[in-house]
Amino acid sequence: MDTLFHAAPFTGYVYPNETVIPWTVLIVIYPYLTGLVAGAFTMSSLYQVFGMQRFKPVAHFAMLTSLCCMLIVPLPLLLHLGHPERALNPMITPHTTSAFAVFGYAAAFYVILLLLENWFVFRPHIVKQAQQRTGLLGLVYRVLTLGSYDVSEKAMSYDKKWIFALAVIGIPGAHGLHGYVGFVFGSLKSREWWSSDLMPPIFLFSAIISGVSLLIVLYIVSCKLRKVPIDLECVKGMAYTLWGFMLFALMLEAVEFASLMYRGREGIEMILEYVRGPLVIPFWTVQLAICSLIPVLLLSFMIGTGTKGNALIAGVLFSALLVLVGVLMMRWNVVIGGQEISKTGKGLLTYQMPWVEQESGLTAAILLMAPLVLLTVAVRFFPPWDDAKAAH
């Protein structure tokens, strides 16, 4: 019996059923991955839609990154379900008043959009490989052409229109998908910690900064691995993007937190106790001080002083890594934090994450690594680099 569930220790008074925390670390990973999808997509849109040429080196890479993350997004949810074999029920027979019922459609729509956009982007490469290669790999590429071998100028300009159109649809699509994740939490009136109209934009902005950070890290690391020079203009552009969106993200979170405190509705004493106690390390120290203020100050300093060369690369890389950790902590503090404050308003619980079982730290780590593994494989078959020759 004991292995079936983990009872969370508590202080004060909590409802008896609350002692088993419903949403575990996997539900922390889910919005994190969705956020990376939206953020990476934003990065690619800056080039595809807004024509920012400095992001050309990462535009296609961003698209591929977004797809690799998106393919993993349903997994944490699936692993969390009591009946994973019924996972498609919300799509087959959706209950139309449920915010969750949207997920299957939104995710499916977005996966298809990303697949299409990636297909158009990598079509010239696919056609070339299909014509050159033989054997199994050749067959795979030939299937992937979907019978279209036309790479004439006319066809390319037609494809370009599709890429643009899909990217335009993708902006509200990606951001809608992530705003929706915020809505899932923000719309629940049962928990004061979640119940906020600002939840969707907060999730959205933190999503963008996490996606941009992921691309900064992956771009710099991939350049080092491929031994090609890093495009400083591109890095600088991403640093600006990260910095700008971070200011928005931080401000929104501050406003939300201030409103929660200022409103001071029933149960505020317990929230204050939580904020002053259990949140000192995960929120104030890690998320805010180390992973938000340090990168903002560092980026501000580098932008202000016009840092160049390796110092810029190191500084931006360091900031991006911190932001990646910070946004993960933000997801943790929202998802787990909300459940650690009892619905009674009279007690606090402590979620104790198991390390090795279905819903555990190990599973979470594997799910976080999975998109990177997918991406490592994907870039071999669909080189997204601007200097495509260097990849082969």
Added chain:
Amino acid sequence: MEDKVEKFEEEGRRKFLRLFGGAIGGGGVAIAANALLPAAAAVEAPAKAAVPPIPNYDWSKHHWAFGVDATKCIGCLRCVEACKVENNVSKDPHHFRTWVERYVTLEGEEKARVDSQHDPVNIAAAGGEGKYRFANRYKDAKVDKAFFVPKLCNHCTHPACVQVCPTGATYKTADGAVVIDHTYCIGCQYCVQACPYGARFFNEEKGVTDKCTWCYHRITKGLNPACVEVCPVSARVFGDRNDKQSPISIFLRDNRVTVLKPETGNAPNVFYVGIDKEVS
């Protein structure tokens, strides 16, 4: 000719993309639009669904409700035990379809101290998990005020749990009970989060959520819920509001009642008498 083929290919591609995107987008938008409706408007539909095949029972002819007279409750926890047995609920102190809270205000203190049978002190006093009793933990203290409050699912008129269920596995019946179809629940636990009362829990053995059904298998046969049946002091009252002489109709007529957390807009159907401001 080539041009034509090319055009055909392009057309085909376009059509396919439009159709596919349109179908999926349309489905999503329809749900999103409906999800934005208030819970009140949203939960009307399921009651008109197919009538369950229960012999000699017409769910459109009943309107069940539950009453709790907290002034009568003695905290014996027989209701908790009966519920666990009747509904085969796991005996551990973390899964309850019904529970009892104890509110004790000591002399000189403003706030009540609250506990329930899942408190470690009470588990120790009961002699282990699976047994339920309140420890005599305030025997050396000067008690200003003390009372017990039985809790259960409120079978709300606008249940937040039903609103959020992605499959409709949990629904409100025509006779007022909120029940769960265990053969259709996917076990996402969104409903557990949405319930403001902590009435729902996850049944790990079955992989589905679980909660009080007012003993639906009993009330549809004309019996009382198990907890009402065993209560030695009639603190729990159950009946059909359509029957003006039923215990619940009399209870609601004779008392000024209140409900828990009315501000959530859930409109509970468990009515309380004799609870204090701190009870939520």
